[in-house]
Amino acid sequence: MATAxxxxxxxxxxxxxxxxxxxxxxxxxxxxxxxSGKQRLGDELRDLVDQAKRHRAAARQPVxxxxxxxxxxxxxxxxxxxxCPQVRLSDMVLAPTTHSRLERVVRxxxxxxxxxxxxxxxxxxxxxxxxxxxxxxxxxxxxxxxxGLPLLQVQLHGLITKFMGETAAKLHVVFQxxxxxxxxYLFDEFDAIGATRGADNDIGEVRRILNSFLQFLEQDSxxxxxxxxxxxxxxxDSALMxxxxxxxxxxxxxxxxxxxxxRNRLALFDTTGxxxxxxxxxxxxxxxxxxxxxxxDAAKDAVLDGRQRIMLAMLVRALSERRSARSPLGxxxxxxxxxxxxxxxxx
Ligand SMILES: Nc1ncnc2c1ncn2[C@@H]1O[C@H](COP(=O)(O)OP(=O)(O)O)[C@@H](O)[C@H]1O
Ligand SMILES: [Mg+2]
Numbered sequence: 001m002a003t004a005x006x007x008x009x010x011x012x013x014x015x016x017x018x019x020x021x022x023x024x025x026x027x028x029x030x031x032x033x034x035x036s037g038k039q040r041l042g043d044e045l046r047d048l049v050d051q052a053k054r055h056r057a058a059a060r061q062p063v064x065x066x067x068x069x070x071x072x073x074x075x076x077x078x079x080x081x082x083x084c085p086q087v088r089l090s091d092m093v094l095a096p097t098t099h100s101r102l103e104r105v106v107r108x109x110x111x112x113x114x115x116x117x118x119x120x121x122x123x124x125x126x127x128x129x130x131x132x133x134x135x136x137x138x139x140x141x142x143x144x145x146x147x148g149l150p151l152l153q154v155q156l157h158g159l160i161t162k163f164m165g166e167t168a169a170k171l172h173v174v175f176q177x178x179x180x181x182x183x184x185y186l187f188d189e190f191d192a193i194g195a196t197r198g199a200d201n202d203i204g205e206v207r208r209i210l211n212s213f214l215q216f217l218e219q220d221s222x223x224x225x226x227x228x229x230x231x232x233x234x235x236x237d238s239a240l241m242x243x244x245x246x247x248x249x250x251x252x253x254x255x256x257x258x259x260x261x262x263r264n265r266l267a268l269f270d271t272t273g274x275x276x277x278x279x280x281x282x283x284x285x286x287x288x289x290x291x292x293x294x295x296x297d298a299a300k301d302a303v304l305d306g307r308q309r310i311m312l313a314m315l316v317r318a319l320s321e322r323r324s325a326r327s328p329l330g331x332x333x334x335x336x337x338x339x340x341x342x343x344x345x346x347x
Pocket of ligand 1: 091092093094130131132133134135136137138139229261288289290292
């Protein structure tokens with residue numbers, strides 16, 4: 001049954017209106033009940049948590065639906081993909097420093113008026129740098145979720161190939177939209193233009209696009225949040241980085257983060273008997289996204305075998321398969337430091 005610590009955490013999260021924490025403690029209690037043989041109670045508690053989450057998601061809907069752009073993209077059609085995310089930062093597994101920097105962005109943005117009264121500006125222009133699958137796109141999604149803003153996703157590669165010759169004009173349309181429609185604007189695959197200063201990419205057109213982007217970025221004084229994300233760290237020069245209010249680094253997950261990712265993804269399954277040593281060893285060097293997918297593979301196997309329980313061997317195999325499933329041409333993660341596999345895994 002619930003421990004004294006869990007009851008305290010439950011009351012504390014109620015008192016501070018921290019819904020995410022409340023539900024996560026409730027889930028822990030459900031898992032605890034299942035582990036101690038009270039499977040039925042565990043299931044009932046989980047159902048109640050799911051129900052609460054669905055109600056919460058439904059209650060959040062109208063706020064987002066009131067944003068006109070999501071209903072009719074108009075001029076932005078074909079340039080951006082609009083959505084109304086429900087993801088929160090607490091759904092993410094992040095290094096503590098990354099987490100606190102993102103919390104700071106949310107805090108400043110929420111207090112824009114207070115800062116403004118003192119002649120100060122919130123952080124609004126962010127550059128996220130890290131290996132594929134480390135949660136950069138998810139971060140933009142979670143920021144939108146936290147702030148109740150729509151997410152407008154700009155795929156730069158697509159924009160450049162589709163509108164060759166008029167890319168800068170199209171970018172201008174996006175920056176204008178930032179003024180009229182408040183939202184989180186994600187410029188994904190920023191390396192498509194951001195890495196141009198290297199000799200290889202010194203193509204006239206791409207360079208012009210970068211220059212336009214930097215000019216728009218500098219001029220932008222909208223209320224929107226601009227997030228640029230890139231997998232390449234070395235190729236972005238410091239002059240470019242200076243134009244952003246914050247540059248936030250992402251890394252591959254370490255053993256503790258792997259454990260948290262597995263726990264979160266398999267929260268609705270029975271994980272009694274899982275030993276963390278072999279799990280974190282098998283997942284060492286994988287990205288967050290790969291760990292999550294490995295867990296999903298193991299969960300599917302369990303479901304199709306008619307089991308609620310995740311077997312250690314299956315999870316280890318699924319994670320190992322994720323590694324070998326990488327493209328022989330490389331995962332794009334070469335050069336990203338990982339110490340996950342090197343650590344002494346906690347058991
Ligand atoms: N830090 C993280 N915490 C939790 N899940 C993550 C994290 N990073 C990635 N994931 C999982 O992997 C998926 C893909 O991640 P994504 O944000 O697209 O990575 P990136 O943009 O860095 O390549 C996410 O939708 C999520 O399921
Ligand atoms: Mg991404």
